[in-house]
Amino acid sequence: MHDGYPLHRLNTGQMYAWLFSVVLQKQMCAWMGKQYKTGVIVLSPGLKAFAKVAPNGQITAIPKPWRRFQFWQIDNKPSALYGECACRNYIDPATGGRWGDRDKERGLGIHHPFCQCRQTAQAVFDQSKEAADARLADGRAPQARGDEWERAAQDMGARRGQ
Numbered sequence: 664m665h666d667g668y669p670l671h672r673l674n675t676g677q678m679y680a681w682l683f684s685v686v687l688q689k690q691m692c693a694w695m696g697k698q699y700k701t702g703v704i705v706l707s708p709g710l711k712a713f714a715k716v717a718p719n720g721q722i723t724a725i726p727k728p729w730r731r732f733q734f735w736q737i738d739n740k741p742s743a744l745y746g747e748c749a750c751r752n753y754i755d756p757a758t759g760g761r762w763g764d765r766d767k768e769r770g771l772g773i774h775h776p777f778c779q780c781r782q783t784a785q786a787v788f789d790q791s792k793e794a795a796d797a798r799l800a801d802g803r804a805p806q807a808r809g810d811e812w813e814r815a816a817q818d819m820g821a822r823r824g825q
Contacts, residue, residue, distance in 0.1 A: 668715065669699050669738040672706040681705075689720070696720040699738075706732060734779040741780065744772025748780060757809035776816035783819040790815055 673681060680687040695703050695716045704725075705714040711729035714722055734740060741747035751763025753775040758764065762775045774780045776787045791812055795805035808814070 666704075668702050668704045670706055670712070670732055670736055671695060671699065671703045671739050672710060672734075672737045673708060675708050678708055688722070692716045692720040692722055703738075706737065710734065710737070733782070735782045735784070742772060743774045743778075743780070746772075748774060748778060750775035750778035750780065753777065756806055756812065776812035781816060781820075783816050786819055787812060787815045790819075 677691065681691060695705070696718050699716070700718055702715060702717045704712045705716060706712055707729075710732045712725050712732065713729050714724055716722055741749070743750065746763065751761060753762045754760075755762045755765055755775075765773075776791075777784050781787075794807075794811075798805055798807070
């Protein structure tokens with residue numbers, strides 16, 4: 664959220680429509696006004712906030728410099744629960760299969776530890792890479808456990824209060 668407003672990222676096609684068609688821009692704003700009852704901050708595909716849409720569909724441009732947000736902060740990120748996120752196809756070292764195959768067992772829609780939809784993704788990746796490099800330098804396997812990435816994500820999330 665930004666100043667109490669949810670963040671809605673436009674994809675590349677939607678951004679072209681926003682820039683080149685006033686009619687489509689107004690239709691998008693009308694839809695956003697219904698979806699986000701409090702109003703919404705609109706982000707470019709590069710995650711920069713450039714406009715605010717009021718609940719009635721009124722557009723207010725945000726002046727430069729535009730603030731950039733992280734992917735995990737946006738409200739319309741792909742859902743792991745409904746199979747929308749590409750991280751479902753990432754490798755699951757614990758099973759040797761796809762990350763999304765875990766959902767059949769657990770009944771949960773959780774993003775992969777390295778997925779950009781998770782706040783801890785970069786820190787988990789950095790920690791895991793450092794540990795893997797150290798193990799490889801010692802002639803050991805790069806991972807100590809199959810669930811190492813998920814445990815690191817849980818630990819970091821707990822430390823951040825997530």
